[in-house]
Amino acid sequence: MRAVDGLDTAHLLVLDAATRDSRPAGADAAAVDAAREDLWRLGLAWRGPDGLVVTRTAAEVVTDRRERVAAGIIGDGFRRPELTGPTPPPDRVDAAAGAAASEVLALVDEVVDGWSQSPPRVLRAGGLAVRDLSDTAARLDVPSSQAAFLVELALAAGLVADDGELEPHWVPTADYDAWQGAPGGERWARLAVAWLGSTRAAHRVGGRTDTGAPVNALEPDVTWAPIRFLRRAVLGVVDEASGAAPALDDVAAVLRWARPLRVPDDLETVVGAVLREAAWLGVLGLGTLGAGGRTLLAGADPQHIAELVHPHLPAPVDAVLLQADLTAVAPGPVTGSLAAFLRLVGDIESRGGASVFRFGEASIRRALDAGWTADDILDGLRDASRTPVPQPLDYLVRDAARRHASVRVSAATTVIRSEDEGTLSAMLVDPRLDALRLRRLAPTVVTSPLAPGRVLDRLRAAGFASVAESVTGEVSASSPGARRTSRRPVTDPVVVRRPDGSQLASLVERLREQERNRASTHGDDGAMPESDPETSLALLRDAAADHRGVWVGHTDASGVRKRLLFYPQRVDAGRVTGLVDGMTRTLSVHRITGVAPD
Incomplete structure (x- = not known):
């Protein structure tokens, strides 16, 4: 009962005492009378010939929760606890x-x-x-x-x-x-x-x-x-x-x-x-x-x-101070694009009123990996600093850029190698092999993004004597094996029997009965259930305990929302398992938009 739940300890003590036809011991009479008047005004009690009479619902609630009421009693229960503490300017x-x-x-x-x-x-x-x-x-x-x-x-x-x-x-x-x-x-x-x-x-x-x-x-x-x-x-x-x-x-x-x-x-x-x-x-x-x-x-x-x-926020700064020890000092908070740039090229060493960013090989490499060049990084540092770029920082950036990308990684579906460089050169200029998109990595190595089988067929069709090679470097047979398929069962001819009038009438009646059942069970609105996650989980657990169905709003992996009649069986670890149309399904709780009773 919300009215009872909203009462403070003093009013609950008066309400509890009234259920036993008494008054709180040691309480101020005027305070008790005022509380009794409030209870009457809230509709939790009425004035009887022998005093205040508590409604049955309120009496049941306060009787069941006497221990919770007692936990809030400080002193005689009528005085609100004091708040003390230092008072800063x-x-x-x-x-x-x-x-x-x-x-x-x-x-x-x-x-x-x-x-x-x-x-x-x-x-x-x-x-x-x-x-x-x-x-x-x-x-x-x-x-x-x-x-x-x-x-x-x-x-x-x-x-x-x-x-x-x-x-x-x-x-x-x-x-x-x-x-x-x-x-x-x-x-x-x-x-x-x-x-x-x-x-x-x-x-x-x-x-x-x-x-x-x-x-x-x-x-x-x-x-x-x-x-x-x-x-x-x-x-x-x-x-x-x-x-x-x-x-x-x-x-x-x-x-x-x-x-x-x-x-x-x-x-x-x-x-x-x-x-x-x-x-x-x-x-x-x-x-x-x-x-x-x-x-x-x-x-x-x-x-x-x-x-x-x-007005109470520290003013953001638009520039930093670059130091010779490979640090940048921001004398205030940095925001927006400046903060993003400094976090990219440096590592935050300290926070507070003045933030310190430290530059190192790893942080500069992070910016290079993101597509920045050495000149881009140095130009960004000059724009962000009130002081010139120190020579050690300039050396660090250029040295990291010089050694950056010394090892490169790319995808190659097929590798073609030959000791005859002229053969590979002929492949590269042959217009019949343009579709292979050949790329020379070394004098004796060419790659293609196409599958090895297709490359082999194209090379042979163009007159280049080619063989397939295994991952261990051994020549492997490329001729296709004998093909087979599974035996297909022979089915008997379909015999069509025409239903008689009684069978058709029975079928129509069953269909109409299902429509009536669906209309009475599902309702006509078909609204998508909406509820917060906590309410949804509670309804799902209750339905699982009672072995009954609920309407569930669910968003699938493609973002399509559906309304399902779901019979939950188990709710655990962010997932709920149950039946939909007689088939077992497991739904992720974070994809459930709401739950409504059936």
Whole structure:
């Protein structure tokens, strides 16, 4: 019953006492009377001749949950727990929040930009592999928990997605390019709004589901609907502290008192995760809400949030200082194309107020592999620097370019070799062999992209005495073997029998009965089911337990959405197995758009 779930501890104590025709012991009489009046106004009780009478439904709910009510009692249960903590100056709060916001913008940009070059694969269950998450954490030099928060934040903001290919990968979306080039305030507002409204709980990554399966980042099991309410509730309690930075335990105590029936058992863990993520994001600064955090909590539009946050973000720099020790120092945050260029030609050595990029043979080779020439790299460094390119850096770039591509790899389906160079030269100029697209690699070696059999036939047809050679260099027979096929069974002639009138009438009646059954069972609307992943999983598990069918909206590998009458049998590890039209099928949960009862 939602009305009962929304009561605080004081009202629940009065409601519980009223079910036993009593009043809470030791409570202030005026406070009890006010609470009883609220219960009557909410329709949870009515005034009887002998006092307050609790409705049967409310009495059953509060009786079943007395232990949860008792957990929220502090003192006599009528006084809300106090919030205490240091009160930092507002300007320091905004500065700290702005620094954190600038840091999260740089980290998210680095994650998504890295995935544009080397995208990680999508697991069968729809998530990110543990190894890929660990690699991301190591590259950013952050804990795995923060790396999980960053990739989940990028997903919630629509900056990365499953590309939907046959072998799917996590890649940047088209929105990423526009986001990367937007002003800092707008970029932060998009991330913050997405985080506050998301039902994905990054702190669940690394844990286990109810079935014992591990929870990976970006998979459906990260979704946890209560987290959206709890984020707002936690930030609301911090906001009520009037500029103070309350401790985690104090915030949890207030929430447990205010909503004892709605908070999870591991409330302290959830509160800690929300406070930690809010600090990483820059919603909190020095433990309390900054200007951007307060505006975000108030529900302002993203443009207004961006305008308030932008003055507190460190100003981005448009140039770096190149050093003779093969480093580049950025005296502020670098963004956009400059950041992408520096990440390509250098490795981030330190972050913070001043970022340091180190150039090395491996980083320069990375740019060369991406198609840059030595002159391109040096021109880019000159444009990005306030100082000339140091001589050691110039030597490094040119030396790496000189040794780059000394070993080349190409595909060759067929290799033709001959000790007679003249024969190979004749092949190259013979117009009858143009279709072979011959290419000379050495005086005695020619290659073709065509299959060996076709090349051999063309060479022989053109008059070149050629033989096939095995991978070990031995001559192999190229004549085709005797061909055979399997025996085809002889079928008896088809005998057509004309049905009589009774058989036709019976068939028509059966067809009409099936149409009536389908109309009554399937309904007429045929609407595609839509539901969030958590609701879908719950409906599938319930249907499997009850051995009944449900309507499932499902997107296949080609992107076509279908509506299936599905009888689930087993739900585990991001997959659900069941029957469709009497045949066993296994569906990936991340491709299910919704579930509706049959």
